[in-house]
Amino acid sequence: MTSSRxxxxxLLGLAVLGLxxxxxxxxxxxxxxxxxxxLDRSFKLTTGSLYDVVRALERAGWIAAQETARVGGRPExxxxxxxxxxxxEFVRWLDELLRVPADEYPKFLSAVTxxxxxxxxxxxxxxxxxxxxxxxxxxxxxxxxxxxxAEVPRLFVLEAEYALRVMETELAWAEQTVGEIEAGTLEWxxxxxxxxxSTKEA
Amino acid sequence: MTSSRxxxxxLLGLAVLGLxxxxxxxxxxxxxxxxxxxLDRSFKLTTGSLYDVVRALERAGWIAAQETARVGGRPExxxxxxxxxxxxEFVRWLDELLRVPADEYPKFLSAVTxxxxxxxxxxxxxxxxxxxxxxxxxxxxxxxxxxxxAEVPRLFVLEAEYALRVMETELAWAEQTVGEIEAGTLEWxxxxxxxxxSTKEA
DNA sequence: ATGGTTATACTCGGATCCGAGTAATCGGAA
DNA sequence: TTCCGATTACTCGGATCCGAGTATAACCAT
Numbered sequence: 001m002t003s004s005r006x007x008x009x010x011l012l013g014l015a016v017l018g019l020x021x022x023x024x025x026x027x028x029x030x031x032x033x034x035x036x037x038x039l040d041r042s043f044k045l046t047t048g049s050l051y052d053v054v055r056a057l058e059r060a061g062w063i064a065a066q067e068t069a070r071v072g073g074r075p076e077x078x079x080x081x082x083x084x085x086x087x088x089e090f091v092r093w094l095d096e097l098l099r100v101p102a103d104e105y106p107k108f109l110s111a112v113t114x115x116x117x118x119x120x121x122x123x124x125x126x127x128x129x130x131x132x133x134x135x136x137x138x139x140x141x142x143x144x145x146x147x148x149x150a151e152v153p154r155l156f157v158l159e160a161e162y163a164l165r166v167m168e169t170e171l172a173w174a175e176q177t178v179g180e181i182e183a184g185t186l187e188w189x190x191x192x193x194x195x196x197x198s199t200k201e202a
Numbered sequence: 203m204t205s206s207r208x209x210x211x212x213l214l215g216l217a218v219l220g221l222x223x224x225x226x227x228x229x230x231x232x233x234x235x236x237x238x239x240x241l242d243r244s245f246k247l248t249t250g251s252l253y254d255v256v257r258a259l260e261r262a263g264w265i266a267a268q269e270t271a272r273v274g275g276r277p278e279x280x281x282x283x284x285x286x287x288x289x290x291e292f293v294r295w296l297d298e299l300l301r302v303p304a305d306e307y308p309k310f311l312s313a314v315t316x317x318x319x320x321x322x323x324x325x326x327x328x329x330x331x332x333x334x335x336x337x338x339x340x341x342x343x344x345x346x347x348x349x350x351x352a353e354v355p356r357l358f359v360l361e362a363e364y365a366l367r368v369m370e371t372e373l374a375w376a377e378q379t380v381g382e383i384e385a386g387t388l389e390w391x392x393x394x395x396x397x398x399x400s401t402k403e404a
Numbered sequence: 405a406t407g408g409t410t411a412t413a414c415t416c417g418g419a420t421c422c423g424a425g426t427a428a429t430c431g432g433a434a
Numbered sequence: 435t436t437c438c439g440a441t442t443a444c445t446c447g448g449a450t451c452c453g454a455g456t457a458t459a460a461c462c463a464t
Contacts, residue, residue, distance in 0.1 A: 046422050117296060
């Protein structure tokens with residue numbers, strides 16, 4: 001009952017709806033615009049999905065094809081615009097996404113569940129590497145964010161601030177856990193380390 | 203190049219592999235066991251996907267059907283066991299998941315990207331509700347975690363600690379942002395609030 | 405014994421996802 | 435002028451995902 005029977009589920013649809021609030025556009029232009037604005041960091045953007053999503057939005061009546069024009073001899077392009085219904089739904093969808101925390105299943109959470117199987121050394125090594133990579137990612141995003149702040153109002157880069165906070169927490173957790181493993185504070189019951197001695201030797 | 207061309211992509215496969223390290227099992231029992239242990243908080247578990255994933259793991263040679271027995275007149279059940287290859291792959295998969303932060307696209311991140319469209323009041327209201335829900339979720343998980351700690355070693359409930367940390371960060375961000383909106387600290391450029399006056403009146 | 409509920413165990417088909425492919429045009433260098 | 439690579443614009447089909455459905459059996463009360 002959280003949010004399942006939504007007509008269009010792919011969040012890329014929200015991005016499309018968002019773009020069309022500004023002006024009509026054809027799918028290829030949507031992709032280009034999203035990438036230009038760096039929104040492909042927040043939305044998973046692939047060509048295939050984009051066209052599927054656009055079709056789904058049209059079926060739902062939230063956007064409508066305006067014209068089907070051929071510029072030169074290139075493949076036809078269909079320009080879409082939002083409908084009044086689409087405008088409403090954009091806001092409703094957004095509102096619900098913000099209000100209700102969705103249960104998601106980040107890969108790392110699943111992996112941590114079986115952390116024990118790597119043994120203390122294996123687990124510490126893996127988490128150390130993750131921490132390093134996280135530091136780099138954070139640095140990159142922070143730099144981009146600062147650059148962006150010089151160009152646009154802060155409201156439009158809030159998502160980067162949120163992402164940074166979360167990643168910093170992940171980093172802190174990884175570092176802390178490595179520390180506990182090294183210090184021996186984290187008890188490691190026997191019989192839970194998966195033995196790979198047979199085909200080791202890399 | 204992050205981790206795409208993996209033979210089995212659904213993380214539920216990791217859970218299956220994990221269970222089979224302990225003992226052979228048929229799919230229905232896997233589902234039951236995962237739910238019993240509360241692992242369905244970390245892995246998205248649906249019947250349909252489970253059977254698909256088991257088939258995929260078998261195709262890949264990481265697990266193998268042991269026997270196909272009929273107990274009573276109920277539908278046949280096929281018991282699977284991990285193969286040596288499956289044991290290795292379990293560890294390799296786990297290791298990679300831990301080392302390399304995957305780029306995921308949490309729904310909330312996408313939504314925050316368009317926070318502006320709700321206007322200051324709308325955005326604050328939505329985030330306030332989210333904060334409330336997050337507080338309840340956190341309370342629930344914290345209670346469960348404490349109860350679990352009395353039963354099993356901490357190593358086996360680490361994922362709850364991680365999840366709690368992340369959720370607390372999300373909560374803090376939401377609260378802080380509400381605060382800034384209320385205080386007027388967060389500049390709200392005009393022309394970005396989607397107008398829904400036409401069909402309002404709810 | 406009859407009926408109702410719960411548990412066992414899996415199948416099915418539609419929806420979705422997405423990378424690789426197709427196909428035409430344009431700009432510029434040789 | 436002709437070739438090549440980049441750009442524009444979209445299609446296709448296989449893989450995956452998953453909720454709803456099917457079918458039997460065990461348990462219990464009436």
